Amino acid sequence: MPDEEGKTKTWVTVATDIHSQKTKEETKDEFISIASHELKTPLTIAKAYIDLLQMNLQKTSKEDLMYAQKAAASIDRLNNLIGELLDVSKIQNGKLGLNIAKFDFNEMISTAIEGTQYASPNHTIHRSGKIEQLVRGDKERLQQVVINLLSNAVKYSPKANVVDLHMEEKNGEVTVAIKDNGIGIKKENILKIFERYYREEERAVHFQGLGIGLYISYEIIQRHNGRLWAESKTHKGSTFYFKVPINYQH
Amino acid sequence: MKKCVLIFDDDLEILMVCKIILEQANYRVETRVSCDDIIKDIADVNPSMILMDLRIPKIGGEEATKLAKSKKATNHIPVIIFSANTEIQHATERANADGFLKKPFEVNDLLDIVATNTAEVSV
Numbered sequence: 001m002p003d004e005e006g007k008t009k010t011w012v013t014v015a016t017d018i019h020s021q022k023t024k025e026e027t028k029d030e031f032i033s034i035a036s037h038e039l040k041t042p043l044t045i046a047k048a049y050i051d052l053l054q055m056n057l058q059k060t061s062k063e064d065l066m067y068a069q070k071a072a073a074s075i076d077r078l079n080n081l082i083g084e085l086l087d088v089s090k091i092q093n094g095k096l097g098l099n100i101a102k103f104d105f106n107e108m109i110s111t112a113i114e115g116t117q118y119a120s121p122n123h124t125i126h127r128s129g130k131i132e133q134l135v136r137g138d139k140e141r142l143q144q145v146v147i148n149l150l151s152n153a154v155k156y157s158p159k160a161n162v163v164d165l166h167m168e169e170k171n172g173e174v175t176v177a178i179k180d181n182g183i184g185i186k187k188e189n190i191l192k193i194f195e196r197y198y199r200e201e202e203r204a205v206h207f208q209g210l211g212i213g214l215y216i217s218y219e220i221i222q223r224h225n226g227r228l229w230a231e232s233k234t235h236k237g238s239t240f241y242f243k244v245p246i247n248y249q250h
Numbered sequence: 251m252k253k254c255v256l257i258f259d260d261d262l263e264i265l266m267v268c269k270i271i272l273e274q275a276n277y278r279v280e281t282r283v284s285c286d287d288i289i290k291d292i293a294d295v296n297p298s299m300i301l302m303d304l305r306i307p308k309i310g311g312e313e314a315t316k317l318a319k320s321k322k323a324t325n326h327i328p329v330i331i332f333s334a335n336t337e338i339q340h341a342t343e344r345a346n347a348d349g350f351l352k353k354p355f356e357v358n359d360l361l362d363i364v365a366t367n368t369a370e371v372s373v
Binding site for chain 2: 036037039040041042043044045046047048049051052055075079086090097099
């Protein structure tokens, strides 16, 4: 504060000790890292032995091979669940990082469709549209979003057998629409489905899940400066859209 | 002579299963549960490549890799970071390693990455 002559008379300093806050952050980071290591190590061992078992059984017993394949599928499911829980933890701590690079969007979509189709052979995924330019973003994270939306489309349309994926580029943005003919979502719940752990009551009774896949997808798209939204009619089906810039700038 | 893969991991079961997989594929496998003596270990076993966990006593896989990559006698040996850590890609870049393999892995992916990284090495 100045005196009558304008010289500094009093100096006011506000200091906040962020040491304990930083320590807490570091503890959380450490927890994510340890949890990831401790949960995934036994999973790695189980998966490797089951893979070996499958290789050996291919030559001998088809029935035993089927058991081993089912065990392998469960291990993959568990691995995905652990991955999702760790993602939630990262989002909560603002630690969800992106690995940004240019990539072929069409190829990424093909891989996502292939993976979903392999796990859900009863549904056919129809694809339309093409992205001519390379897209700048986190390929793996965007693929995670597409797989999540496709898996949901399949999961929540048990009586239908077709899912449509359309993509297009316009005004420097890529839009992807994934449409199913399934059970749909009630109008009043359409925004809540992107919340963490939210599950529609009817869905929770009949379908498995933690209610975090859409929450993670929403965050990934937001981190890309994009938008994820849904349109739906009960018993008619849902369409999930996401839009991301072709050339993501941090 | 068989090509040698040196694996650094502090989990004995991981070391065991990798040894089984790679020995079936006709590699010689050497294992270590600590990475502090990486330069001496490389001199002792003369590996064609290294699989390196990140969370391993005492200095950690990232530092051990940096150490191997900083020495003229060892920097030509491919090091593949081998971890469940979600930051594996960044750790690989920071350590100047030659690639990474996420845990849990597919057996075929392990065999592919080892075949690729031992292909150029004469033994």
